[in-house]
Amino acid sequence: MSLAIFDLDNTLIADDSDFLWGQFLVDQGIVDKEQYEQANLRFYQDYKQGRLDIVEFLNFSLAPLARHDAEQLFQWRRQFVEQVINPILLQPAKDLVNKHRDQGDTLLVITATNRFVTEPIVQLYGIDNLLATTPEFVDGRYTGRFNGIPCYQDGKVKLLQQWLQHSNESMKNSWFYSDSHNDLPLLQQVDNPVAVDPDDILREHAEQAGWPVISLRG
Known part of the structure; x- marks a missing residue:
């Protein structure tokens, strides 16, 4: 048995859930269209170019959570998953996850x-283990802040190391599937790095390193 790690956005699903959530908030009139939409796009472009200020982005993206009660937020999230996420789930990605599950591997996003x-998106793939930036939740409300280390670039490696210390898993014969050059720090830590529909920077690196390059969009 091995540890099979998956990135989510543009890997297991056919778009970026963070960006789409921001657009959903705009489309529903929950946030100011002109200001929020422009900032959301700017942050997404920064992410794709590998220059995202993750703390600045989290302060932006988590702020709407602090303005509404949890029950309303969860209702919007259910609507978001049904209307926006379900259409971009990928059957080949489900098949890949199930292949590792059938082999007895531990699954982690x-x-x-x-x-x-x-969290609800990962549950659609039947994966129980999730490492992601955790929004702070106090007295039944989100605060707009986050707990711990942002799960981004080197932060993914640090959070994985913490998780390994508290689990019975090891990195022996481990796998990691990702589309983004932002994940190079973690891709370089596993025994079996796999580039999935990669961006240009990751594709070039994968080809030079001899890593498999696959598509889950078929």
């Missing part, structure tokens, strides 16, 4: 998108 957005 590590994503830069916060846990509020990603």
